[in-house]
Structure formats: C-alpha cells, structure tokens
Amino acid sequence: MMNMHLLGIPVVGMGSQPEEDDELNYMQMPQGMATYRPTILPEQEDLADYPQVFTLLQQAQDLLDVGAGHLDLSAAQPAEKRLLNQILGEGEVSILFDTGNGGHIEIQETSLPGVWWHRTLDALKTCVDESVEVAGIPDLIRNTTFANAAPVLALPDVQHLPEGVINAPGLLAELQEQVQQQYVGHVINLTLLPLSPEDLECITQTLSVGKAAILSRGYGNCRITATAIRHVWWVQYFNSSDTLILNTLEVVVVPLVACASSEDLADSRERLQEIREALQ
Incomplete structure (x- = not known):
C-alpha cells in the first residue's frame, strides 16, 4: 500500500535569513513519504484470480469520465486492493488530515493526477477504511480543513x-x-x-x-x-x-x-484507458 508516516517536517517561517544558532519554532507536517517510483503493472497471471480488479478499474474510469466521485473499497479483498494500488501507482502529492482523537486520514495522489487513494486510520494507526476519489483536490481538504477554524486572527498586543x-x-x-x-x-x-x-x-x-x-x-x-x-x-x-x-x-x-487541473484529469482519463487495455 502507499506509504506515508506521521513524522515532522520542520516548516520554518523564514523571511530574512536568521543566524545559524537561532532557534525557531516549528509547525509540524508529514515527512518520510515515499519518493516517486514508476508504476510497474502486475502480470496477467497475478490478476487471473481477481477479476474484480478489472471492475474496480472500470468504475475508476467511469469517475474520470465525469471528472469527480468516490470509489468505495470496503468490499474489496486485501489482494484486490493491493493489485489496484499497484496499477494506479503513486504520484507526487501526499496529504495528512487530522480527524481528532489521535486518528488521521492519509491521502496519496496516484500516478494519475486527480485520482486520490484515501486511508482512514484510528488512534492505534489501524486502517479502518479505504477509498479512491477523483477530484482536483479531495473534497475533504476543500470543504473540511477550515470547518472549525477561527474566522479572524487574535492579534498580539x-x-x-x-x-x-x-x-x-x-x-x-x-x-x-x-x-x-x-x-x-x-x-x-x-x-x-x-x-x-x-x-x-x-x-x-x-x-x-x-x-x-x-x-x-x-x-x-x-x-x-x-x-x-x-x-x-x-x-x-x-x-x-x-x-x-x-x-x-x-x-x-x-x-x-x-491541485490537479482539468487538463490533468483529462490526461489521467486517457492514461487509465491505456492501462486497462494493456492489462487485457
């Protein structure tokens, strides 16, 4: 499965360059995410026992055809999800979303821009849900990131x-x-x-x-x-x-x-069609 870890990337506010010995506060971000690797498609014999993978690929293609939507993977077998994950590959954008109570959602863009793999983890880091989404940016990020954020700054005295x-x-x-x-x-x-x-x-x-x-x-x-x-x-x-x-x-x-652009989504639609044809 795509691999992201909750390690801290130091995000430091630098304007003019501070002195070497100056200590700055850090804002925490995800780190240790896997570097980009070209997608290696599974062999046909690996897919022979899992015809449902082709159904999932068709459903992903349908979502790309309309440019948005979610693909629920709750009914998929672990091997089917593994093969689908291998086929979709891993792209350049990784996201962590804090759900509170120690849980979080990992979202990894696949090698098809605008196609995102979601993994919901509980406080024990156990994956409790997986899905695939087609969108310029996941709806969760667009609609929920600032749901409880302050509308104004508390300016310093x-x-x-x-x-x-x-x-x-x-x-x-x-x-x-x-x-x-x-x-x-x-x-x-x-x-x-x-x-x-x-x-x-x-x-x-x-x-x-x-x-x-x-x-x-x-x-x-x-x-x-x-x-x-x-x-x-x-x-x-x-x-x-x-x-x-x-x-x-x-x-x-x-x-x-x-964000993935509309052009990215159009390109991903064509690329997925080519991948599906190559696997037939």
Missing part, C-alpha cells in the same frame, strides 16, 4: 510585544484585513521581508496549526500547512537540496500547487 518583535504586527494586521474581507487569492511573500526570528515565532504562534498538511514533490518539495485561521495556508518551496527558496502565506481555499 502591540503594547506588550516580546523583545525583538518588530514587523510581525504589521504583517499580521495586513493578513487580518485579507481574511476579514475574504480576499481569497492574496499572497504575502515572507522571503523578502525583514523578519527577525522573534517576528517569525510571533507569526507562527498567532496562526497556529490547522488540520491539514500537504507535501507536493517535484524537482524539490512544496510543503503546505493549513493554519488555524480560515483559508490561511503556510506554503514553502524547497529546491532539490532542501533549501528554502520561497516562503509565503496564502489566503485561498486550497493552494493551486496541490
């Missing part, structure tokens, strides 16, 4: 700021205006701003951490954390050497970098 906090209050006030006016699509680029480590800690503590964390892998990593403020995401781009090259706060429903 400018009369009692910790020493070293200089520019964070102004930046947070700007962000507050965007959130209140629902200017969805607004981006604040932290990379070029003169922010001290104390500023960054103030911003991190004010925004806190929300329910969803996303890792989009490509030539580098894009690490995306939902904050505890409605529609505010912390988005960080790292190069192939894992050096932070762009650090932003985005006021948006879901950052576009995590």
Whole structure:
C-alpha cells in the first residue's frame, strides 16, 4: 500500500535569513513519504484470480469520465486492493488530515493526477477504511480543513510585544484585513521581508496549526500547512537540496500547487484507458 508516516517536517517561517544558532519554532507536517517510483503493472497471471480488479478499474474510469466521485473499497479483498494500488501507482502529492482523537486520514495522489487513494486510520494507526476519489483536490481538504477554524486572527498586543518583535504586527494586521474581507487569492511573500526570528515565532504562534498538511514533490518539495485561521495556508518551496527558496502565506481555499487541473484529469482519463487495455 502507499506509504506515508506521521513524522515532522520542520516548516520554518523564514523571511530574512536568521543566524545559524537561532532557534525557531516549528509547525509540524508529514515527512518520510515515499519518493516517486514508476508504476510497474502486475502480470496477467497475478490478476487471473481477481477479476474484480478489472471492475474496480472500470468504475475508476467511469469517475474520470465525469471528472469527480468516490470509489468505495470496503468490499474489496486485501489482494484486490493491493493489485489496484499497484496499477494506479503513486504520484507526487501526499496529504495528512487530522480527524481528532489521535486518528488521521492519509491521502496519496496516484500516478494519475486527480485520482486520490484515501486511508482512514484510528488512534492505534489501524486502517479502518479505504477509498479512491477523483477530484482536483479531495473534497475533504476543500470543504473540511477550515470547518472549525477561527474566522479572524487574535492579534498580539502591540503594547506588550516580546523583545525583538518588530514587523510581525504589521504583517499580521495586513493578513487580518485579507481574511476579514475574504480576499481569497492574496499572497504575502515572507522571503523578502525583514523578519527577525522573534517576528517569525510571533507569526507562527498567532496562526497556529490547522488540520491539514500537504507535501507536493517535484524537482524539490512544496510543503503546505493549513493554519488555524480560515483559508490561511503556510506554503514553502524547497529546491532539490532542501533549501528554502520561497516562503509565503496564502489566503485561498486550497493552494493551486496541490491541485490537479482539468487538463490533468483529462490526461489521467486517457492514461487509465491505456492501462486497462494493456492489462487485457
């Protein structure tokens, strides 16, 4: 099965570069997700005893034809899910969603962009449900990430700021205006701003951490954390050497970098058809 682990990726708010010995607070994200591997289709003899896999592939094709929907895997045998998982492969976007009470949902994009594999785990890390979804971004992330998030920021008291906090209050006030006016699509680029480590800690503590964390892998990593403020995401781009090259706060429903486009879905529809023909 696709493999994701709840380890902590350090998501650090960096504006101007801090000194080497400075310590910054961390926002937790998923780490240790498997790197991309080309899909290796099973041999026909491996599929011979599991004709239901072809039915599941047809149902996935039907969902791609309409561009959205869910495929329930609760009735599938473990071997059928294993083979389906092998056929769909693993893509570049991995998501963790905190369901509370120690449980979480792992969502892995397959090698077909816009086709997502869901695994629901309880507090004991036991998988209790699996499904496949076709969507630009899973409905859970789009509709539930900020369901209980704060509608506004609790701005720090400018009369009692910790020493070293200089520019964070102004930046947070700007962000507050965007959130209140629902200017969805607004981006604040932290990379070029003169922010001290104390500023960054103030911003991190004010925004806190929300329910969803996303890792989009490509030539580098894009690490995306939902904050505890409605529609505010912390988005960080790292190069192939894992050096932070762009650090932003985005006021948006879901950052576009995590989403499959309509063109991606159309391509996935064609690719799945080709895969099904190759397996016949």
